[in-house]
Amino acid sequence: MFQETAIVLTAQRLRGFQPFKTASPRHLIQMAFQTLFPILARTLRRAATLASSVESRGFGRETQRSYDNPWSTLERSFCYIAALLVAGLVSLKILDVLQFNGLVYIPAWRSLYDMMKVWM
Structure with a gap:
């Protein structure tokens, strides 16, 4: 999580973003949203990929294993x-x-x- 935050801050700095330009509460809240939104998006993508992987391997909640369901x-x-x-x-x-x-x-x-x- 800290590594992802560092990656996001580095990418934003390369685009000209100055996170600690002022110390006003409004600016800090705006900076938090601008930093946390990419982290949240990446986390959701990872969760979706993991869910697809688990589902494709047969660990879904709705499917029964074939050895549990005889003819x-x-x-x-x-x-x-x-x-x-x-x-x-x-x-x-x-x-x-x-x-x-x-x-x-x-x-x-x-x-x-x-x-x-x-x-x-």
């Missing part, structure tokens, strides 16, 4: 059903390729082979 039963069931559906389609495609190349043919599954030709 619900509905979400888990949906993922299992989707995985089973994909596995079933992949196995049907493999069966179609095997039947097309003449490696495996099961006569009872002829309607399934016909459906796979149309849709896959």
Whole structure:
């Protein structure tokens, strides 16, 4: 804080500001505002930067950590059903390729082979 005040006073002196020109109370109050306003602005910028940094790292007050929020039963069931559906389609495609190349043919599954030709 003292270092920032010294930086502000040095910058103002370089611009021609004379902080202790007179000792009147009005001038001292004006000098205090002219000195403290840049310090306050810089402090607010630092606080905003720190808040953004903390929020981006997941320490916000409104967000829950991912390890504290497990999937619900509905979400888990949906993922299992989707995985089973994909596995079933992949196995049907493999069966179609095997039947097309003449490696495996099961006569009872002829309607399934016909459906796979149309849709896959």
